[in-house]
Structure formats: C-alpha cells, structure tokens
Amino acid sequence: MITFSKDFLWGAAASAPQTEGAALVDGKSPTVWDKWFELEPELFYEGVGPEQTSNTYYQYKEDVALMKKMALNSYRTSISWARILPDGRAVNVKAVQFYRDYFQEMKSNGIEPIINLFHFDMPWWLMEKGGWETRESIEAFAFYAQVVFEQFGDIIKKWTTFNEPLVHVECGYLGEAHYPKVVDFTRAIQVGYHTLLAHAMAVNRYKNSKYNDGEIGIILNLSPVYPKSTHVEDKKAAHITDLIYIRSFLDTVVHGYFPEELIQLFKTHQLLPKVEEEDKEIFQRNIVDFLGVNYYQPLRVQRPKKEQFPAQFPSAFASHYDWPNKKINPYRGWEIYPEGIYDLGMRLKNEYKNISWYVSENGMGVSEEERFLDESGVVQDSYRIDFLKEHLIMLQKAISEGSNCFGYHMWTFVDCWSWLNAYKNRYGFYRIDLENQFKRSEKASSLWLKQVIVENGFPMTDERKG
Known part of the structure; x- marks a missing residue:
C-alpha cells in the first residue's frame, strides 16, 4: 500500500494570469501578457x-465547491500585482475585496490557500521602465509584497514569492517565449540576480510584517541533471548545468549565498551582474522556510557541441542529450521520468538541510482530449492517472527514506490558458468548455485522486481508472 501522512496536503496549482480572466476589469492595469x-x-x-x-474572477465559489467535492485540502494560486497595485502605489480596493472573498471561501471549505506573489505577470508600467533589468524593480516588488501581507496576512499562512523564476529569465532573456524576447546572456543574468534580490527583500518584509506567524518560501522548477556518460567532459557539462539552472537559485534561497563556483565561472566569462555592497547580507538574512518544487522532466546533457569563450549562451557549457530509452509525452515533447522526483527529494534531504518542501507542480499536458470523452461527458484520461500513480510511488519512496515533503499539487485544477500555447494542451482535473468557459466537467483523474485522498493512499496493484 502506498500511504501518506494524515496531514499531507493534496491539491492543485494555478496562477492569476492563467485563470482569473477579467484582464482589464475593475481597475486592473495591463500586464506584459495583456x-x-x-x-x-x-x-x-x-x-x-x-x-x-x-x-x-467571476466563479471562484463554484470552483471552490468543486475542489471540496474532489476532497482537496489545499490549493496554490497567485495574486495579480497589476490588479492589486494598478499603478504600483495605490491599492485597488475592489481587488482586495475579490481576493479576500476568494481566499476566505477556500478556508471556509477546508482548503488551505498557498499564495504566490509573481507568476510571470510583470505589470506593464514596470516593464516600460525595464522590468527586472532595472534595480527599481526590487523595491517595487518589496512594496507590493508588503501591501499583500498587510491585506491578506490574517487569512494566508503559507506564502511564496516567485513561481519558477528561472523561466522568466530563460524564456524572456535567452529566448522568445516570454516578453521582452531578448537573447542576451549578460542581461539574463542581471534579471536573475534582481529577481533573487527581490525575493529576499519580500521575505524580509514578511518577517517584519504584522502577520508573520506563517511561513514563506519560493517555488522553483527543479530537475535532476544527468550526464550522457561518465566521461569527464559529459560530467563537467552536467556539473555546470546544475550550477546555472539549479544551484543558482536553490543555494541562494536555502543557504543564503551564491555558489562560489558559479561566481568564478561568471567572472571568467565576463558575465557577473552589477551588485551593491549590502546585497550579500540581504541574501544571508532572508532564507526561506520551505520550498515548492515544480517537477516535470529531468535535464540530460553532454559536452558542448561547440566551444565558446567568453560564453554567449548556456550552450557554451553543455548540449542537450536525447536519451534513447526515454518515455515521452508526445504532446508536450517532455520526458516522463518519475524517478526524478525521488532523486530531487533525496537531494533536498542530503544537501539542503532536509528543508520542508512540497511538490508544487507536476502534470501532463495532452492535446485534443475530446478524443477521450465517454458517453457521459467524462474525459477518460487513464494516461494522467498512470502519470499520477508513477510519480506518487516515487514521491512516497523519498518520504519513506526521510525526505521532508508535506504535499503534492498537480498542475492544474481546471484546464487553463497557457501563455502562447493558450489551450493547445490540457492539464486539468476538470475540463473547460471553450464554447462556454464557465462550464466545467470532471475527468476520470479527478475521481481517481479523490479516492486516493479519502483513503490516504492506494494499493500498488491498483487498477482503478476513475
């Protein structure tokens, strides 16, 4: 039997920009996405x-009722910075009332809200000033965090600052999947540095706020990094990849300092960001209480295909390795490797003070799910149930060996809008009807997980499909 603790947090994850709608309603100003x-x-x-x-924004009560029906005891979403502070200074009273009602509705139905402050949705007024490239963004974010803690700290006891901060760095400054579509390694590193400093400043504001009796953390997309082989060049590629993509954020938020190896690497390649003297102490004094871990797939790398000095792009240090034995989600193009969640859990135990953590995202996006609708209107997503089962088995193995994991959240509760991909891939426990976006219908995975929650686990040989 695969079992979990009685107080284990079962839930789902989402974000304000992907679920709220009402994009420019009731005083909200534009974000970069708008x-x-x-x-x-x-x-x-x-x-x-x-x-x-x-x-x-319009039907949170109905959604919370569905969460309760599914037996979820927690839910993670975010607040829209541009809704709360449309101009960066004045508090939007209508936004405060919406969020207070929404969060209280969850609490009243036995669902603990875990609330995140930033999910890729930079207010446009700040992006026009340079976004995370400008040092001004740090104090702007700290002020926003302070306002939010004051307005909702009596209700919310689990906070996170950023969701996957590496993503807005990588996709917006090393690629074109996020605005502003810049490809510049030096600027990307400066954006990452300012983001981390904004995080630390927000942690500091929480510790000094009126309602500081809860916990504050950050949500990182973590992946185990596996080299192609034991060859010294492949192992070096994996080591540097881990430094840049994992330890740059993880070491800083948990230990309070950047890895010295990373500093020397960036110095050698003339990539060091601009810093100020007092920054070091800010990082040291403001480490997290817990981690959210988003896990979808591992990173597999090999020696770089082309040497480059100084480095103009991360590919100067490593190349992607396409493991021939991989199992893949063909719709998203991502490897499915449940063992990775075990490896992450053990690494957090052994290298990061066995910090308290939870799986803040894990999921499987599939296109054209209407192919699997049965006569009663339920999507028979057995593939998602298999995905859930395989990852929960590996997660429970890590927990049984001492990793301090307190919950598991799937992405996502209801099929949501997904940036440039919109609704191309569906992730939800509930299906949304694109002809009537107020209409939800359950998928078999929601029924399966409800039974797992109620029974606090499932047998290894469980063949239920919902």
Whole structure:
C-alpha cells in the first residue's frame, strides 16, 4: 500500500494570469501578457489571449465547491500585482475585496490557500521602465509584497514569492517565449540576480510584517541533471548545468549565498551582474522556510557541441542529450521520468538541510482530449492517472527514506490558458468548455485522486481508472 501522512496536503496549482480572466476589469492595469497580446496577437495559439481564461474572477465559489467535492485540502494560486497595485502605489480596493472573498471561501471549505506573489505577470508600467533589468524593480516588488501581507496576512499562512523564476529569465532573456524576447546572456543574468534580490527583500518584509506567524518560501522548477556518460567532459557539462539552472537559485534561497563556483565561472566569462555592497547580507538574512518544487522532466546533457569563450549562451557549457530509452509525452515533447522526483527529494534531504518542501507542480499536458470523452461527458484520461500513480510511488519512496515533503499539487485544477500555447494542451482535473468557459466537467483523474485522498493512499496493484 502506498500511504501518506494524515496531514499531507493534496491539491492543485494555478496562477492569476492563467485563470482569473477579467484582464482589464475593475481597475486592473495591463500586464506584459495583456500588452503583448495587443501588440502581436498572431503569436498566440489560435489567437486566444489572457482575457479568455477559466473565469475564476467571476466563479471562484463554484470552483471552490468543486475542489471540496474532489476532497482537496489545499490549493496554490497567485495574486495579480497589476490588479492589486494598478499603478504600483495605490491599492485597488475592489481587488482586495475579490481576493479576500476568494481566499476566505477556500478556508471556509477546508482548503488551505498557498499564495504566490509573481507568476510571470510583470505589470506593464514596470516593464516600460525595464522590468527586472532595472534595480527599481526590487523595491517595487518589496512594496507590493508588503501591501499583500498587510491585506491578506490574517487569512494566508503559507506564502511564496516567485513561481519558477528561472523561466522568466530563460524564456524572456535567452529566448522568445516570454516578453521582452531578448537573447542576451549578460542581461539574463542581471534579471536573475534582481529577481533573487527581490525575493529576499519580500521575505524580509514578511518577517517584519504584522502577520508573520506563517511561513514563506519560493517555488522553483527543479530537475535532476544527468550526464550522457561518465566521461569527464559529459560530467563537467552536467556539473555546470546544475550550477546555472539549479544551484543558482536553490543555494541562494536555502543557504543564503551564491555558489562560489558559479561566481568564478561568471567572472571568467565576463558575465557577473552589477551588485551593491549590502546585497550579500540581504541574501544571508532572508532564507526561506520551505520550498515548492515544480517537477516535470529531468535535464540530460553532454559536452558542448561547440566551444565558446567568453560564453554567449548556456550552450557554451553543455548540449542537450536525447536519451534513447526515454518515455515521452508526445504532446508536450517532455520526458516522463518519475524517478526524478525521488532523486530531487533525496537531494533536498542530503544537501539542503532536509528543508520542508512540497511538490508544487507536476502534470501532463495532452492535446485534443475530446478524443477521450465517454458517453457521459467524462474525459477518460487513464494516461494522467498512470502519470499520477508513477510519480506518487516515487514521491512516497523519498518520504519513506526521510525526505521532508508535506504535499503534492498537480498542475492544474481546471484546464487553463497557457501563455502562447493558450489551450493547445490540457492539464486539468476538470475540463473547460471553450464554447462556454464557465462550464466545467470532471475527468476520470479527478475521481481517481479523490479516492486516493479519502483513503490516504492506494494499493500498488491498483487498477482503478476513475
């Protein structure tokens, strides 16, 4: 029998920009996504922008009722910075009332809200000033965090600062999947540094706030890094990849300092960010209480295909390795490797003070799920149930060996809008009808997980499909 503790947090994850809708309603100002869609709508899958989400702003009560029906005891979402502080200074009273009602509705139904402050949705007024490239963004974020702690700290006892901060660095400054579509390694590193400093400042504001009787953390997308072989060059590639993509954030938020190896690497390649003297102490004094870990796939690397000095791109240090034995989700193009969640759990135990953590995202996006609708209107997503089962088995193994994991959240509760991909891939426990985005219908995976929650586990040989 695969079992979990009685107080284990079972839930789902989402974000404000992907679920709320009401993009410019009741005083909310534009985010980068609102403005980008206005400027280049052709880049968005089927022309679907951030207005067309799952309408949480209007029907959070109905969604919370479905969460309760599914027996979830927790839920993670985010607050929209541009909704709370449309101009960066003045508090939007309508936004405060919405979030207080939404969060209280969860609490009243036995669902603990875990609330995140930033999920890729930079307010446009700040992006026009340079976004995370400008040092001004650090104090702006700290002020926003302080306002939010004051407005909701009596309700919320689990906070996180950023969701996957590496993503807005990598996708916006080393690629073109996020705005501002810059490809510049030096600027990317500066953005990452300012993001981490903004995180530490927000942690500091929480510790000094009126309602500081809860916990504050950060959500990182972590992946175990596996080299192609034991050859010294492949192992070196994996080591540097781990430094840049994993330890840069993880060491800093848990230990309070950047890895010295990383500093020397960036110094050698003339990539060091601009810093100020007092920054070091800010990082040291403001480490996290817990971690959220988003895990989807491992990183597999080999020696770089082309040497480059100084490095102009991370590919100067390593190349992707396509493992021939991989199992893959063909719709998303991502490897499915449940063992990775065990490896992460053991690493946090052994190298990061056995910090308290939870799986803040894990999931499987599939296109054209209507192919699996049965006559009663339920999506028979047995593939998602298998995915859940395989990852939960590996997670429970890590817990049984001492890793301090307190919960598991799937991405996501209801099919949500997903950036440039819109609704191309569906992730939800509940299906959204794109003809009527107020309509939800259950998938078999929601029924399966409900039974797991109620029974606090499942037998290894469980063949239930919902």
